[in-house]
Amino acid sequence: MPSIIGGKYKRTKIEVPIKLVRPTSALKREAIFSILESYALQNSIDIYENKSIIDVYAGSGLIGLEAISRGMKKSYFIENNESVFNILKNNCNKICKTDEYEIIFERAINGINRVFEIKPSLIFIDPPYSKENIHLILLTILKNNIKFRDTIIIIETERKEQIVIPESLIVFKEKIYGKTKLLFLN
Secondary structure (H helix, E strand, C coil): ECCCCCCCCCCCEECCCCCCCCCHHHHHHHHHHHHHHHHHHHCCCCCCCCCCCECCCCCCCCCHHHHHHHHEEEEEEECCCCCHHHHHHHHHHHHHHCCHHHEEEECCCHHHHCCCCCEEEEEEECCCCCCCCCHHHHHHHHHCCCCCHHHHEEEEEEECCCCCCCCCCCCCEEEEEECCCEEEEE
16 A cells, blocks of 8 residues: 655555556655655745645545645545545545545546636646547646646656647656656646
């Protein structure tokens, strides 16, 4: 059972549905938050205070819950699998106060097609490998003005997958972990 690796809920165990999701490993989560916090420090951005994260294809919620543990005001989780939804809800109730999270039970493309009450500083996109159109998700985020000037988008995908990045976004960091690729965009 994985656990939160940083912040006030460090070492809290999180339930993961083994067959239905591919949880982001502790090594990758540590790298993600280290890169984000370093980038924020270099660019004088506060990514946590009065900000939110949108965890698209949330699964067990590890990334959004990690952000809450580190001081994020709210996590929006987008998930459309009913079995996974129940585990995600239990994990959120274990870590978060009720006003610190919202679970959006919809397909990703529909879930991001909305107004988010608290400005997101992070958007994490981790779809089933090669099964979703990440380019379309990115275009929808841009069309709906969900991404602000300082919002960072993180994509976790299969190493070999080629993603067409819209021109208005810039990849500022790429990391490879075995079969996985992490892209950081602004």
